[in-house]
Each structure stands twice: as structure tokens, then as C-alpha cells.
Amino acid sequence: MVNKDYHARSGMSCGCGRSGSTRSSQMQENTAQRYSCGCGGRDGRGKAWMRRLKMVDFALQELVLYLDMYPDCRRALDKYHALREEREKLLRALEDSGIAVTAMNNNSREHWDWADAPWPWEYEFLGNAED
Amino acid sequence: MWTYEKKLQYPVKIKKPDPALASMIISQVGGPDGELGASMRYLHQRYSMPYGDVAGVLTDVGSEELAHLEMVAAIIHQLTRKLREEDIKGTPFEPYFIDHTTGVYPVAASGTPFEVKYFQVKGDPITDLHEDLAAEQKARTTYDNILRMTDDPDVRDPIKFLREREIVHYQRFADALRKVQERADHKNIYAINPAFDGR
Numbered sequence: 666m667v668n669k670d671y672h673a674r675s676g677m678s679c680g681c682g683r684s685g686s687t688r689s690s691q692m693q694e695n696t697a698q699r700y701s702c703g704c705g706g707r708d709g710r711g712k713a714w715m716r717r718l719k720m721v722d723f724a725l726q727e728l729v730l731y732l733d734m735y736p737d738c739r740r741a742l743d744k745y746h747a748l749r750e751e752r753e754k755l756l757r758a759l760e761d762s763g764i765a766v767t768a769m770n771n772n773s774r775e776h777w778d779w780a781d782a783p784w785p786w787e788y789e790f791l792g793n794a795e796d
Numbered sequence: 797m798w799t800y801e802k803k804l805q806y807p808v809k810i811k812k813p814d815p816a817l818a819s820m821i822i823s824q825v826g827g828p829d830g831e832l833g834a835s836m837r838y839l840h841q842r843y844s845m846p847y848g849d850v851a852g853v854l855t856d857v858g859s860e861e862l863a864h865l866e867m868v869a870a871i872i873h874q875l876t877r878k879l880r881e882e883d884i885k886g887t888p889f890e891p892y893f894i895d896h897t898t899g900v901y902p903v904a905a906s907g908t909p910f911e912v913k914y915f916q917v918k919g920d921p922i923t924d925l926h927e928d929l930a931a932e933q934k935a936r937t938t939y940d941n942i943l944r945m946t947d948d949p950d951v952r953d954p955i956k957f958l959r960e961r962e963i964v965h966y967q968r969f970a971d972a973l974r975k976v977q978e979r980a981d982h983k984n985i986y987a988i989n990p991a992f993d994g995r
Contacts, residue, residue: 780852
């Protein structure tokens with residue numbers, strides 16, 4: 666109820682049909698502002714950033730396992746640092762557009778929006794998009 | 797997706813080994829009201845929780861329980877540090893030692909290995925949250941029982957922290973249950989199961 670009221674008042678729904686925890690379809694009408702519904706962030710690039718973040722994180726995961734076994738491999742270490750830098754940039758970009766990847770990297774100032782966007786196991790989750 | 801942070805949620809630094817005490821505290825690793833069961837309960841209940849905010853509290857509490865699992869395991873590890881055979885012989889730690897040496901294995905104080913039967917996913921928000929509320933109180937009672945068994949401040953301090961967290965989680969689940977009930981038909985909050993009928 667709290668989330669629904671907030672979205673109705675502020676019009677912070679982006680038009681993806683999912684306005685957070687209440688899944689109200691009345692939010693579909695407002696497409697002027699893009700915000701925390703999880704479909705792309707304020708400037709609509711969230712989907713691409715999330716896709717890239719998943720690639721970078723998977724590559725980092727592989728490098729971490731490799732480096733655990735080969736800690737002196739310079740090539741792997743350089744790649745690790747390059748990707749780590751990109752990961753930080755992606756996280757900042759996502760955060761600034763209203764998409765929090767962890768509860769500790771949430772940019773919410775007026776309303777806690779951690780739970781507003783679809784969860785990763787849901788069909789509607791932005792990281793699960795085919796395109 | 798999860799990532800690991802190389803730190804304990806709250807420090808564990810136990811100077812004096814005590815294998816008998818370890819064989820009691822192990823219940824909070826793999827016992828009926830332990831941290832492993834707690835984490836698995838909440839993380840599995842999330843998928844049938846139709847309210848994003850309540851799924852969020854299940855995600856975040858379930859993740860914190862993994863941090864608690866690590867803390868209790870650290871307590872067990874430090875209570876069984878540098879033991880000699882004669883420190884073990886004749887203590888209640890004997891049977892555990894035979895099966896697991898000084899490794900940390902999820903088992904109850906009574907000796908039963910961890911059972912998934914310790915928790916349920918009913919797929920009904922009101923029902924699942926009632927289990928969660930009870931689970932937090934059962935864990936709190938277990939920590940109270942552990943606190944009756946030792947005067948060692950090194951052990952009591954992290955155990956008291958964990959006991960407090962049970963109370964905080966209980967309060968948050970109570971908030972979650974209230975929100976779920978507020979969203980239901982007030983004439984009959986059991987009229988539908990919003991996880992199944994509300995789709």
C-alpha cells in the first residue's frame with residue numbers, strides 16, 4: 666500500500682507495467698519519467714548497463730577462480746583490474762539512474778526503492794530481457 | 797546472485813577452547829532452529845511471495861542469516877582450536893570428533909545431521925510469515941539456552957549479538973505480516989491465497 670501510494674503521488678513509474686510491489690496496471694499511463702520500476706532507469710539505458718554488468722561480473726568470477734589458483738599470473742591480474750574498474754563505473758551508472766544492484770548501493774533519497782523493481786527470479790526483471 | 801565479503805558481521809575472538817560448549821553451540825549451525833535452516837527458509841519462501849517489499853525483507857534477512865551461519869561456525873572453530881586428544885576424551889565432544897574431527901559440520905546438539913524438514917515453504921504469505929515469526933523466537937530461545945551454559949564473555953558477547961538479531965528479524969517479519977494482512981480482504985483475510993489466486 667505504501668509503495669502504491671508513493672507511485673500514484675509522484676508519478677515515478679516508467680510505463681513498463683510494473684510499478685513495484687503492488688503490480689498495479691494504473692501506473693502504465695505515466696511514461697514521462699523513468700524511475701525505479703526496473704525497466705531501464707531514468708534515462709532508459711539501464712537494460713544495456715545491466716546486460717554489460719552481467720558479462721563483466723561473469724568474466725570477473727572466472728578471473729577470481731583462476732587467480733585463486735594462479736596468483737602470479739600478470740595477464741589475468743591486469744584483466745581483473747580493467748574489468749573491476751568497468752564494474753565500478755557500471756554500478757555507479759546504474760545507481761545514478763535509480764537501479765540498485767545491492768541494498769548497500771542504493772541511491773534512494775526520499776523513498777526506499779530497493780523492493781520496487783521486479784526481483785531477479787521474476788519474468789519482468791530487466792536483466793532477464795532477451796533484447 | 798551473491799558475492800562474498802571477507803569479514804564477519806560481528807567479531808568472534810575466543811581465547812579459551814571449550815569442546816563441550818562447541819558440541820552445544822553447533823546446534824545453531826545445523827540444528828532445528830539454526831542459522832542454516834533460517835537462511836534456507838527465507839531464501840526459498842521468496843519465490844511465492846507476491847509482494848516485492850516482503851520478498852525484499854526475505855532476501856535481506858535470508859542473506860544476513862548466512863552471515864550468522866559464518867559467525868556461529870567461527871565460534872565452533874575457535875572453541876575447538878589447538879585441542880589435544882586428552883582435551884576431547886570424556887567430553888560430550890567425543891562422538892562429534894570421531895565423525896568430523898574439528899571440522900564444522902551442520903548437525904544438531906542432539907547429533908542429528910541438518911534436515912531440510914526443519915523448515916517449510918507453504919506458498920501462502922500469511923502461513924509462511926507465521927512460520928518465520930515462530931522460527932525467530934525458537935532461535936532466540938536456543939541462544940538463551942546457550943547463554944545459560946557459559947560464563948565466558950568471549951562466547952557470550954557474539955551469542956548476545958545473534959540473540960538480538962533474532963528479535964530484530966521477528967519485528968521486521970511482524971511488520972511484513974501486518975502489510976500482507978492490510979492488503980487482503982478485511983472481511984476475510986483468508987478468502988484467497990494471494991500467491992496463487994491473485995495472479
